[in-house]
Structures are given as structure tokens and as C-alpha cells.
Amino acid sequence: MMNECKTILGFPIFNGSREALRAELERRAAQVPGPLCLFYANSNLLQLCHGEAARFSEPGILIANDGVALNLAARLLTGTPFAANLNGTDFTPYLVRTSPIFRRVFLLGGQSGVAAGAAATLAASGVEVVGHADGYGDMTDEAALLARINGARPDVLLLALGNPRQEQWLLAHRDVLDVKLLVGVGALLDFLSGRVPRAPRWVQQLRCEWLYRLLGEPRRLLRRYTLEMGRFFWLCLRNRRGGEGA
Known part of the structure; x- marks a missing residue:
């Protein structure tokens, strides 16, 4: 078992x-039967899936904190922040570049051409990319897609459909996927392909990447960073008053 986790809205966060x-991840991959799932928890995922925490709490699922809102919630509910920022945009490339058992990667999701562009970027950094497919036409024939993924024999499947759709898809299909690790990666493929620019390093260091993204895609992200984030903190406050979540 991991040494420590923080519980936010009932979800155990590494x-x-x-x-x-x-x-x-490497330890559990050797011990847990079937594919292991790695999900990155931001405020959007936790408030959308509030009430389903038990489904995300089994040994075959690890959840990492992603975003400043989770760090604020940790301070509110447990008194201390998370030990590190484990956002998927940084951790996922690190994992597939450095892990001896998570080397062969299949990319799935995004608009036409995005997965291919992301695959080229990862391959240039030394990652072994064994296949890719977009999140639209390539997903219409599910049986063919699953056969294509399994036929490529990846260690890792990176799925970019946005949350909670990507997490739900991985949970629904993991029993038929012959893959060691399934990861919901959100906007990672957009960043790697260059379709969406990532915030400058100094903005990342200030923990204001969410604001940079909001200014770049206000129509898509305004609701997430206002109403939905407000609901997340309301749920945290309600749990704190009720003695939960710590």
C-alpha cells in the first residue's frame, strides 16, 4: 500500500x-491482476463524479492530484498541501520516458491529427510509440479499435477524451484491454501535438496555468473554472462541516 494518501470528497488521492x-505504479502493476488505471484528479473530475468515490477506490486504481484547486482543498480538509504537483501533463511523459515497464505507448483521443502529432513528439524524446488513433472516427467501430490497441501490445494506453468521459471509458473497457496501465490524460495530446500551447514556465511555477488556459479557451473553460469549481469547494466545505474528507 502507498505510505499516505489524502481523502478529498471520498476519493483517495496519492x-x-x-x-x-x-x-x-510499478509495484501495483506487478501485483494487481488486469490493467492498472491512473487518473489525474482535478476539481472538475471530483465534483462531476461526486458520489462515485467507491468505484475509484479499489487497488487497481491510483489517483494523483492535478491542479491548484486540489492543493487548496487538501489544505482545507487535512491542514497540509500535497507533497508534490503530480499533474498529468508533466508526470505522464516523465513516466513513459523513465519507467522500465511502461515503455510501449498507444495514444488515443483528440481531433484528427492530434494523436499523430503527439506520437511524433513522444517518439522524438525516446518513447516507443506503438500506435495512435483519434477520438472521433477511429472510435466509431469499438471492436476494431480494441483489437487494434491489443494488437499493438502496448504497456500503456493514454486516452484523451476529457473527464469524466475518459475515466468512464477506461473503467468500462479495462477488462478487455491487454495493457498494463490505462491513463486518462485530458489535454496532454493537444499540448504534445502543439495544437494548444502550454503556459510559459514562469506561469506554471506560479500555479496559474489554469488562468492561462482559461484566457486561451474562455468559451470551453469558463464554466469549469467558475460554476463547477465553486460547486467543488462547496462540496468540500460541506464535507468539512460533516467531518468527512480528511
Whole structure:
């Protein structure tokens, strides 16, 4: 078992360094039957899936914190922040570049051409990309898609459909996927392909990448960073008053 986690809205969120998370994934992959799932928890995912925490709490699922809102919630509910920022945009490329058992990667999701562009970027950094498919036409024939993924024999499937759709898809199909690790990666493929620019490093260091993204895609993200984030903190406050979530 991991040394420590923080419980936010009933979800056990890993609390440790990126090296510790990689080690925990490798340990569980050797012990848990079937594919392991890695989900990155931001405020949007937790408030949308509130009430389904038990489904995300089994040994075959690890959840990492992603975003400043989770860090604020950890301070509110447990008194201390998370040990590290384990957002998927940084941790996922680190994992597939450095882990000895998560080397062969299949990319799925995004608009036409996005997965191919992301695959080229990862391959240029030394990652072994064994296949890719977009999140639209390539997903219409599910049986063919599953056969294509399994036929490529990846260690890792990176799925970019947005949450909670990507997490729900992975949970629904993991019993028929012959893959060690299933990861919901959100906008990662857009960033890797260059379709969406990532915030400058200084903005990331200020933990204001969410604001940079909001300014770049206001129509798509305004609701997430206003109403939905407000609901997330309301749920946290309600749980705190009720003695839950710590």
C-alpha cells in the first residue's frame, strides 16, 4: 500500500513525489491482476463524479492530484498541501520516458491529427510509440479499435477524451484491454501535438496555468473554472462541516 494518501470528497488521492508515484505504479502493476488505471484528479473530475468515490477506490486504481484547486482543498480538509504537483501533463511523459515497464505507448483521443502529432513528439524524446488513433472516427467501430490497441501490445494506453468521459471509458473497457496501465490524460495530446500551447514556465511555477488556459479557451473553460469549481469547494466545505474528507 502507498505510505499516505489524502481523502478529498471520498476519493483517495496519492500524496508523494513523482518518483514515489512511479514506484507505486510499478509495484501495483506487478501485483494487481488486469490493467492498472491512473487518473489525474482535478476539481472538475471530483465534483462531476461526486458520489462515485467507491468505484475509484479499489487497488487497481491510483489517483494523483492535478491542479491548484486540489492543493487548496487538501489544505482545507487535512491542514497540509500535497507533497508534490503530480499533474498529468508533466508526470505522464516523465513516466513513459523513465519507467522500465511502461515503455510501449498507444495514444488515443483528440481531433484528427492530434494523436499523430503527439506520437511524433513522444517518439522524438525516446518513447516507443506503438500506435495512435483519434477520438472521433477511429472510435466509431469499438471492436476494431480494441483489437487494434491489443494488437499493438502496448504497456500503456493514454486516452484523451476529457473527464469524466475518459475515466468512464477506461473503467468500462479495462477488462478487455491487454495493457498494463490505462491513463486518462485530458489535454496532454493537444499540448504534445502543439495544437494548444502550454503556459510559459514562469506561469506554471506560479500555479496559474489554469488562468492561462482559461484566457486561451474562455468559451470551453469558463464554466469549469467558475460554476463547477465553486460547486467543488462547496462540496468540500460541506464535507468539512460533516467531518468527512480528511
